[in-house]
Amino acid sequence: MIDNLMLGLETAVSPENLLWCAVGVVLGTVIGLMPGLGSATGVAILLPVTLTMEPVTALIMLAGIYYGSQYGASISSILISTPGDSSSVVLTLDGYQMARKGRAGAALAISAIASFIAAILSLIVMLAIAAPIASWALNFGPPETLAIILLGMATIVTFAGENMLRGIIMAAVGLLLSMMGIASGFTTARFTFGSVELLSGLEFVAVMIGIFALGEVLHQIQRGGEKPIRAGFRDLLLKKDEAKRIPGPALRGTFLGTALGVLPGAGATLASFMSYGLEGRVGKHRKELGTGAVEGVAAPEASNNAAANASFIPTLALGIPGSGTTAILLGAFVIFGLQPGPMLFEQQPDLVWGLLVSFFFGNLLLLVLNLPLAPVFAQVLRVPYSYLYPIIIVLSLVGAYAVGNSLFAVWVVFFAGVLGFFMKKYDFPAAPLVLGLVLGPMLERTLVQTSSMGHGNLLIVFERPLSAFFMVVAILAFVVPPLWTAIQGRRQRAQAQKASVDA
Helix, strand or coil: CHHHHHHHHHHHCCHHHHHHHHHHHHHHHHHHHCCCCHHHHHHHHHHHHHCCCCHHHHHHHHHHHHHHHHHHHHHHHHHHCCCCCHHHCCHHHHHHHHHHCCCHHHHHHHHHHHHHHHHHHHHHHHHHHHHHHHHHHCCCCHHHHHHHHHHHHCCHHHHCCCCHHHHHHHHHHHHHHHCCEECCCCCCEECCCCCCHHHHCCCHHHHHHHHHHHHHHHHHHHCCCCCCCCCCHHHHCCCHHHHHCCHHHHHHHHHHHHHHHCCCCCHHHHHHHHHHHHHHHHCCCHHHCCCCCCHHHHHHHHHHHHHHHHCHHHHHHHCCCCCHHHHHHHHHHHHCCCCCCHHHHHHCHHHHHHHHHHHHHHHHHHHHHHHHHHHHHHHHHHCCHHHHHHHHHHHHHHHHHHHHCCHHHHHHHHHHHHHHHHHHHCCCCCHHHHHHHHHHHHHHHHHHHHHHHCCCCHHHHHCCHHHHHHHHHHHHHHHHHHHHHHHHHHHHHHHHHHHHHHC
């Protein structure tokens, strides 16, 4: 292991590789800032640029674009409630609220620090147990994946706030929207209303941009707009008590993100949602979630970055992409004549370990660049909203067109924006809808596969140890919080009655 690390360090610190690593993270940050592009699109667009480079240099740059875009997407989520990527949706819940309170610089700093913590810890895991973890992930079949997805759905209890029924309704709406298009495993078209564009389903990024970005703009316009935030420079800096609240949620988010990132297809989006849900159950400041809590920024950002890094484990060790972006990177390996898998560690150790060690330098560079620039980025909120709103709308529509490559995606943004406006107006939570929309296709696919494995008997999930464990946890996560709330409410009413009788 020490020899491998030294070999990787020697490869990663060469001037050429450091330079292209820096170029990659800077380009990734810029790409992440643009709504709708995302890491997969950025890597795909810039892949041809790397064809003349050495394979290790090219892969270091492309990997830098990947994790750089994760942070760039967080910036737009926090500042203007416009998620640049699906995995940064959760950051709008607390990051944008912090920005509205004049704490945008602090939110960006928390995001950068949590990302760095997650990157370093997940990198240590990757270096130490990449191959064993990848082998363990092979034990996960459709029943286990189905159980994990249902566990993710159980987090609607946290996202629903005080009104659990509204959260369940919005999650159901999200699941219904995800069913548009061709049924998984069949050739039947559902809810397409004769539209060819809907055969492939709704574009998630377009819906997300509409609900969060356009919906927020319409909501603010209806309220008469708000004055630009005139926070002083000192207000934009991270406070000591805020810094003390970062490590706990960042560590929990890193652990959860690394575990889910290893599973092919689980991805950073599910990890960020589940880490936010976890904070809603175990965090010391869980009652502050949704109002601008430090934990609501640190946990999902850490899990997002950890999952992005951990997705390289199955990609390198098994040749199985852990996410959409690593699927494109897998294509880059093939272009360079490399075959990911166990033999890659033996045949190309300098490339594998050089790529992994470069993650440390890339994330360190992101921290060094973005931590001092956080207050500068926050100055965006000083722009009068009469100028800022048109920019947000244009970016949203351009981003949607870039994703769908058609005007239909623009119409999806418009209608999703109207839906987001009414959701904000009548206080319906957006997160459960997004969660249902994200997990819907995965849920349907694994449900069909599990049913096929059990010959129509879905109770097979309780016959396999891992899936049974996750199912029990999911049931407890869904049932225990409302029961506990009911018990606490009954105790408080009993105490109030006793106090009135004594009086």
